[in-house]
Amino acid sequence: MSTYVVGHQNPDTDSICAALTYANLKQELGADVEAIRVGKINAETEFILDEFDVDEPELVEEVTADDQVILVDHNEKSQAVEGIEEAEILEIIDHHRIGDVETGNPIYFRNEPVGCTSTIVTKLYQENDVEISDKMAGLLLSAILSDTVIFRSPTCTETDKEIAEMLAEQLGVDIKNYGVRMFKAGSVVKKLEPKELVTNDYKEYQFAGDTIGVGQIEVMDVDEVDGIKDDILASIEELVEENDYKFLVLLVTDILAEGSLLMVSDSGIEVVENAFDVTVENNEVYLDDVLSRKKQVIPVLSDYLTQ
Template structure:
C-alpha cells in the first residue's frame, strides 16, 4: 500500500512545514498509518532556521500529485492554496485551524480547531491520545505556535495556545525569549530574497463572493527595509494581478514589534475597497492599520464580507 502524503499549502510557512513533520510522527506512531511528510513549495528563511536549529530534515518537495495519491492536508483546506493537481478524491484527512471551505464527495476525517496554529491542534491530538510528546516534536510545536501567533500576540492567539506553550516548554526546555528573537530575526531576513519572493513567499488566493483576491504578507522586525522598495513591489503586484487574473491584490507589511500593518495599494480598485472596509486615509499608495497583524482574522473576513454583498 502506498504511503499517505501529508502536505501543507503552497508558499509554506513555518507552521505548515513543522505541522507536516509532526503529523507524520503522529500518524505513524499513534494511528499506525504509513504516512510521509512533504511540502508544496520552497522553505522560507524562518523555517530553514527552525529545522537547522533542531536538526530536523526538511520534508520532501512535491510539485504535483498522481491520480492514485492519498493526501492528508495540514494547515489549509482551500484548493487555491493547495498543491497542483489536488482533487477531492485525493483527500483522506484534514488537520487545520482555518475555516472549512472544501466539500468532499465522501465522508473524511476532519479536525479543525479555532486556535492559533495547526501545531496547536496536533499538540492537543497527542494529549487526547494519552501519548507523551517527544522532545523534538515539542520543539517543532513551539516553533509553529510562536511563529503563527507572532509570539502569542496575534489576535488569532487563544488561551489554549498560551497554555500549550507553557506545557510544551516543560519538555523542550528552550529559552523562549532568545528563541523568539532568533525566530523573528530569521523571519525578517532578506538574505537571498528577491522582490518577487517578497510578494509570493507568504501569498494566498481567496474566493470572496464572485471575486478572486490575492493577499501577500511579509512579517518583519525591520519594515523600513521593505518600504524602501515599495514602488518596485507595487509594480510587481500589478503584474501578478494581471498575470493571475485577480480581481484585487493586496500586500500587507506587518511590523512584528509595533504590532501594526501597512497595506500597499496597487490600483483604484484596491483603494476603493480598502477605504470602504477600513475607513482610513490612504497616502503615498499605502494605508496604515494600527493593531492589525493577522490576514486570517483582521483582513480576510472583512474583505470577504464587503465583496460578497
C-alpha cells in the same frame, strides 16, 4: 499509492511543522504516511529545522488519483497541492475559516479556532497518549510562536499559550529569546527580491467569482521596506496582471509595533478604503493593531465583497 501529510502552497512554518509532526504522530500510531511540502521552505522554517536537527519534508509538486492526502493548515482547494481534485482527502487538521473542500465520504476534519495548527496537533498527541519527542516538540513550539507572532496575534488563544509553555518547559527553552531569534532568522526583506517578498507568504481567495491575492511579510520594523516600496508596488501590479486578480494586497506587519502597512494594487484602492474605512495614499495605509491576515483582513474584505 502514497499517503501524504501536506500543508498549503507557499508553505509557512506551521504548514511545514504541522505536516512533519502530524505525520510523526500518525506513524507512531501505526499508519504509513509521509510528510511532504508543496513549495520552497522559507528562511524561518530553515532556521527551525536546523535548530532541532530535522530533515525538511520531500518536495512533491503534484498528487494524483492514486494518492491519499491529509491536509494540514488549510482547507481550501486554491491553497492545496496541485491535483487535489483527483486525490482522496483522508483527513483535515486546520485552524482557518471553513473553505470549499468537499469530500464524497465522511472524513476526520478537525478545525479549531486556535492560533496554530500545531496547537491542535499537540492536543492530538495528548488525546492519543503518544509521547512527543524533543525534536517534534521543537517543531510544534516553533510553529506556535511563528503563527501567533510570539502570542501577539489576535488569533492567539489561551490554549496556544498553555501548549507552547508546556512544550518550552519540556525543551528548557526561553520563549521570548528563542522567538526573537527565530523571527530575526526569518526576516525576509534583505534576502528576497521584491516580487518574492510579495509571494513569500501568499494566499489566493475567491470572493463573488473574483480572485484576490493577499501576501504578508513580517518585519521587526516597518521601515525595513522604505527603500524598496516602488519595486514592491511594481511587483504587485505585475502579479495582478499575470494572474488576472481583482486586486492584490500585501501586509507588511511590524511585529514590535503591532500594526501593518497595507500595500495595495491600483485596482484595490477603492475596496480597501471602503472596506476598512481608511484613506489610501501612494497605494498604502498603515493599520494600527492589525496583525492577522486571517482574522483582521480577510473577514473585512469578505464582508465587503460578498455583501
